[in-house]
Amino acid sequence: MADIIQLTILGLALGGVFALMGSGLSLVFGVMRVVNLAHPALIIAGAYATYWGWRLLGVDPVLMMPFSAALLAVVGIVIYKVFFEKDAASAKYSDLTVLMAFAVAMIVEGALGGMFTNTQRVTSPSYATEAIFIGEIFIPKGQLIAGIISMTIIGSLGLFLKFSRTGYAIRATTQNREAAELLGVNLRFIALLSFAIGIALAGCAGSLVSFVFNFFPAKHWEWIAIMMSLVVLGGMGSILGTVVGALLLSVLASYVGAAAGATWSTMVFFVALFLVLLVRPQGLFGDKSELAS
Amino acid sequence: MTALLEVTNLTAGYGDGPAILSGAGVDVQPGKVHCIIGPNGAGKSTLLKAICGMLKIREGEVRFKGEKLNGLRPDQILRKGICFVPQERALFPKMTVLENLRMGGFMLTDDTVVNSRVDEILDRFPILRERATQLAGTMSGGQQQTLAMARTLIIKPDVVMLDEPSLGLAPKIVQEMFDIMRVMADEGITILLVEQNALMGLKHADWGVVLDLGRTLFEGPAQEILTDPRIQELYLGGKKAA
Ligand SMILES: Nc1ncnc2c1ncn2[C@@H]1O[C@H](COP(=O)(O)OP(=O)(O)OP(=O)(O)O)[C@@H](O)[C@H]1O
Ligand SMILES: [Mg+2]
Numbered sequence: 177m178a179d180i181i182q183l184t185i186l187g188l189a190l191g192g193v194f195a196l197m198g199s200g201l202s203l204v205f206g207v208m209r210v211v212n213l214a215h216p217a218l219i220i221a222g223a224y225a226t227y228w229g230w231r232l233l234g235v236d237p238v239l240m241m242p243f244s245a246a247l248l249a250v251v252g253i254v255i256y257k258v259f260f261e262k263d264a265a266s267a268k269y270s271d272l273t274v275l276m277a278f279a280v281a282m283i284v285e286g287a288l289g290g291m292f293t294n295t296q297r298v299t300s301p302s303y304a305t306e307a308i309f310i311g312e313i314f315i316p317k318g319q320l321i322a323g324i325i326s327m328t329i330i331g332s333l334g335l336f337l338k339f340s341r342t343g344y345a346i347r348a349t350t351q352n353r354e355a356a357e358l359l360g361v362n363l364r365f366i367a368l369l370s371f372a373i374g375i376a377l378a379g380c381a382g383s384l385v386s387f388v389f390n391f392f393p394a395k396h397w398e399w400i401a402i403m404m405s406l407v408v409l410g411g412m413g414s415i416l417g418t419v420v421g422a423l424l425l426s427v428l429a430s431y432v433g434a435a436a437g438a439t440w441s442t443m444v445f446f447v448a449l450f451l452v453l454l455v456r457p458q459g460l461f462g463d464k465s466e467l468a469s
Numbered sequence: 470m471t472a473l474l475e476v477t478n479l480t481a482g483y484g485d486g487p488a489i490l491s492g493a494g495v496d497v498q499p500g501k502v503h504c505i506i507g508p509n510g511a512g513k514s515t516l517l518k519a520i521c522g523m524l525k526i527r528e529g530e531v532r533f534k535g536e537k538l539n540g541l542r543p544d545q546i547l548r549k550g551i552c553f554v555p556q557e558r559a560l561f562p563k564m565t566v567l568e569n570l571r572m573g574g575f576m577l578t579d580d581t582v583v584n585s586r587v588d589e590i591l592d593r594f595p596i597l598r599e600r601a602t603q604l605a606g607t608m609s610g611g612q613q614q615t616l617a618m619a620r621t622l623i624i625k626p627d628v629v630m631l632d633e634p635s636l637g638l639a640p641k642i643v644q645e646m647f648d649i650m651r652v653m654a655d656e657g658i659t660i661l662l663v664e665q666n667a668l669m670g671l672k673h674a675d676w677g678v679v680l681d682l683g684r685t686l687f688e689g690p691a692q693e694i695l696t697d698p699r700i701q702e703l704y705l706g707g708k709k710a711a
Contacts, residue, residue: 341575348572351561358521358553360544360576 178312183430185315189323191426193384195419196326197399198406199333200377206350206413207370210260210273214280216396216403218375221284222248222382223391224292230299230386237299237386238325245379252375255280256368281396288393296390304387322384329380330419333373337415346370350413402442405449411462420460472496472532473659474520474551474628479529481519488527489515492684495661497628502650502660504674504691506667506704512683513663514556517630520661521553522546533628548576550627556636556663559617562606566597566616569605573620586623594619611642618649629653630661635669647673667705671695679704 201215226240259276304318337343348356349366410417433441474497482488489512505513518524522543531538574583591598621629635643664670671677677694679687
């Protein structure tokens with residue numbers, strides 16, 4: 177029993193981090209219908225920003241988060257301006273955007289490799305190596321902190337989307353671009369803002385990831401598949417769905433990992449991706465009609 | 470009387486595609502209901518989209534209160550007081566009725582104004598108050614159309630353009646939509662209506678416009694169009710109309 181509880185807690189903590197990693201991707205997809213394959217590479221960029229702040233200046237990774245978010249938001253704005261802006265006012269982003277995003281992922285990976293080599297890095301603030309014991313249950317403090325901070329950020333994002341004027345505009349654009357525009361939403365501005373927020377979230381995730389995983393520039397390939405499975409399971413563009421998908425799959429992966437070994441635990445994400453596409457392509461919270469459009 | 474909205478000789482199309490409209494126009498008089506009729510694919514929806522800034526105008530002019538609107542974005546044209554309810558899919562299906570109404574007031578920056586106007590609308594349309602927390606996408610077709618039309622009232626527009634508000638609705642419900650439109654007109658809102666059911670549309674209109682192949686063939690008092698033998702023959706399904 178204690179095993180199950182422990183595995184669940186570990187799965188939830190990691191799932192929280194995955195949820196944060198996927199939420200920016202989901203936000204961008206919802207508003208722009210662009211599958212930003214560069215998202216995980218940008219998370220790694222955030223992890224590097226955090227790493228150097230911690231390594232050179234001794235700043236705690238969590239405290240590096242606002243800086244990483246701001247830096248990545250700026251990077252996001254530049255990427256948006258260069259690659260996506262020209263399509264922003266048209267009914268649909270061109271089919272080339274996936275390839276462009278792929279190119280951005282390669283560029284980011286190449287740049288990080290060029291600057292920082294391919295050595296594996298990790299930040300190790302004291303909490304990253306500590307653990308909490310509750311009876312027989314053992315919880316690594318780093319993962320717990322990362323999970324809690326992730327869920328706090330996602331919760332704030334949810335409140336922002338639900339209640340603020342800009343949040344209304346973002347949700348409206350996600351659900352019906354044309355109608356949003358007709359009610360006075362400036363689609364270009366909303367696309368730019370959503371992209372910037374989405375990539376800033378990648379920056380936040382990068383800071384947390386820096387002490388949860390070892391990372392190196394090419395690590396993002398592993399995450400793309402994981403994140404795609406979360407986003408697809410939740411229903412493309414549904415942030416709530418992404419969060420639920422992340423928690424569900426991570427807990428499952430945690431059980432499978434314990435039962436069958438770590439290599440099998442990542443398989444959970446890939447099998448889920450495959451099954452969802454096969455059985456319920458609109459995902460848990462998605463809408464069938466959206467697939468058609 | 471000078472026209473409130475003057476659309477002259479429009480040429481427009483989608484993206485770089487062929488011109489769908491060429492020589493489309495309409496004179497919109499303040500406070501009147503105008504009905505655009507024409508066969509499927511005539512360009513009726515395209516004309517409304519061109520007026521509200523969703524399509525680039527290649528030639529011709531849209532003037533509103535004497536001011537040229539060519540080249541403005543939809544949000545800018547909305548701010549001038551022209552509101553467009555598109556054919557189908559006008560709502561945000563996963564927002565509640567209340568959120569849809571609030572979204573209708575997006576361009577008003579003062580939240581207290583939005584709230585009080587949303588409240589007025591809920592008073593006027595009890596069905597919407599009853600359904601306030603229901604997701605818009607789960608309502609019946611008639612309720613959704615009611616919401617889409619009622620939502621325009623929040624910004625107190627000068628002109629409301631309705632694209633086939635009767636589409637897919639039962640006859641009894643269609644009548645309700647025309648009643649709502651009538652109430653809007655009686656409040657002084659100028660209406661530009663596109664109707665597939667030409668007879669129905671013209672009966673509820675003051676002014677009729679016949680559009681075919683992207684151009685305006687004829688415009689005149691709705692009564693006159695209803696009784697014009699040539700138009701009856703071509704667009705009103707023969708003698709039945711009389
Ligand atoms: N998004 C679009 N892209 C390209 N062409 C379009 C688009 N929408 C409409 N068209 C074309 O424009 C022409 C006019 O279409 P439009 O929708 O304006 O007709 P309509 O008069 O509103 O017809 P209906 O009564 O069927 O609604 C048609 O030939 C149609 O194929
Ligand atoms: Mg039409």
